[in-house]
Amino acid sequence: MAVSVKIELDRRNTRTDGRHPLKLLVVVNRNPIRISLGHSLHPKDWNGKLQSVRNSCKDFDNLTRFNNWLQSEKSKVLSKLVKLEESGNLNRLSANDIKNNITQKNTEVMTLEFFSSVINEMETAKRFGNARVYMTVSRSIASYMKGKDFPLKQITYTWLKKYESWYLSRGNTLNGLSVNIRTLRSLYNIAIKQSKITQEYYPFADYSIRTEETRKRAISREDLIKFLQFKPVIGWHSRAKDYFLISFYLMGASFIDISFLKIKNIINGRIEYKRQKTGKLHSIPVSNQLMSILNGYMKGKKENEFILNIIHSTDPKKQLVEIRDELRRYNRTLKEIGELCGIESKISSYVARHSYATNAKKLGVPTAIISEALGHTTEKMTQVYLDSFENNTVDAYHTQIINL
Incomplete structure (x- = not known):
């Protein structure tokens, strides 16, 4: 896959004082993604070939430190892109998703909040039946957690077994539990595909989803x-x-x-x-x-x-x-x-x-x-x-x- 990252002075945007914003230009399969670096420069102070600020610039107390910071930001983005490509997600994500993945801070994905986000996406796509199932499971988990949201990575094998015991103790069926766990697993897989959480936290590998034979529903x-x-x-x-x-x-x-x-x-x-x-x-x-x-x-x-x-x-x-x-x-x-x-x-x-x-x-x-x-x-x-x-x-x- 063709991927490149460079630091550029975005001359498409000009401030009133004649400066242009410094940005990271990420190109994935010829699709440009621009990420602001929060600084701007006069054109005369920027060396586009070396992707660094010229020594003549008087805007920074320590020019060497600033140029090192620029290269560090570029390296961080490259590292994130490599991880996305290795996980197989880079091909699947849109340009906007890639940008969000690069710019997001290391905030934890909250389970109930992510449920809500996925439900909204399903409703937008008019997948109301699926949205209703996700809503039902979200409410069940919220009830188990007494209304408190919690990080998705907190769902472990032990958490699943405790939820299972709680769910069945309330008179619910194994098949109902199966639907809930499968839905939760699907939510988790969506989070992985969107690079919101890594595979290392995956809790379902050793968990066996149990079902029971249902009463025959046909008549003679x-x-x-x-x-x-x-x-x-x-x-x-x-x-x-x-x-x-x-x-x-x-x-x-x-x-x-x-x-x-x-x-x-x-x-x-x-x-x-x-x-x-x-x-x-x-x-x-x-x-x-x-x-x-x-x-x-x-x-x-x-x-x-x-x-x-x-x-x-x-x-x-x-x-x-x-x-x-x-x-x-x-x-x-x-x-x-x-x-x-x-x-x-x-x-x-x-x-x-x-x-x-x-x-x-x-x-x-x-x-x-x-x-x-x-x-x-x-x-x-x-x-x-x-x-x-x-x-x-x-x-x-x-x-x-x-x-x-």
Whole structure:
């Protein structure tokens, strides 16, 4: 990588007395970064070739000491750039990030403050789901630390074990702990990438993130038929049943994804949309069963309007609040429907997603067509297989699964 540092008299800026500011000119891959040295000189007093103040200058009591200081500042910057390059971060950082890294004093990164900074960046990038997770974890850690912020490097293996004991003693689950620790680890990795902390303090190498097997959230094909045959008499029951079946008919689409579906997502007999979580494009045939439900929601709506009546705001953050509130009502109502149908298994928004894959497996659909992990560790691998199939192959299996 092309990196250079020199001391220059910045003649682009001129003070009223004719002086120019002294600056360090850092060039990384032809990108100039200028850092003020807090002094200015007349042009006649500067030797650009030697990058030093001429002996004729009368501005300093000890000219030799000042010139030595200039070279020392230059060496410090070079040293920081070498460390950034050795860590592999120099290529990843923007010019502004490099400048901040060079100019920052040796202040410690505070954990809760850094959480807040990362959350703000996520919200700016409209990654509200991730921001909400980071906010939840930040609040948990703040509660553990009794509201006091603390240096990120204070997180050690011992600290993690103590936090684990505290978290579980409050009746929380191992899987909840796993989410929190993974999020904290991600935050730490962000700090390393931004050169805010070094790898030497990394506390997660020896810490094992534990999980526990969750209760199966799928229901049997027989229970799915009971649900399908349920005749709602209350408006909310009807809406909850629709949400569930829409998700099921869309190969187990998540609630947030069906919430964002618009009329324009229906193209040539297919629903095409990008998953909110991954950005992956999905193309699913619109079955007669699905179309009969959607028709009731689409009357009088324009191409750019949402199909379902879940989102009303144009503000992205408020939209997520609307989805969250509707999801809570939806899950409460599904529980009621399950009891009315005599379904022993608890029904929730996840059940449609899990039931699609489970029933596909029971029907003998190849595992290359379904993702048993449903968004967890093996989904990416399964998606590679899915991408290798033509739409008509996947569609044929899909039709087999949804025909209850």
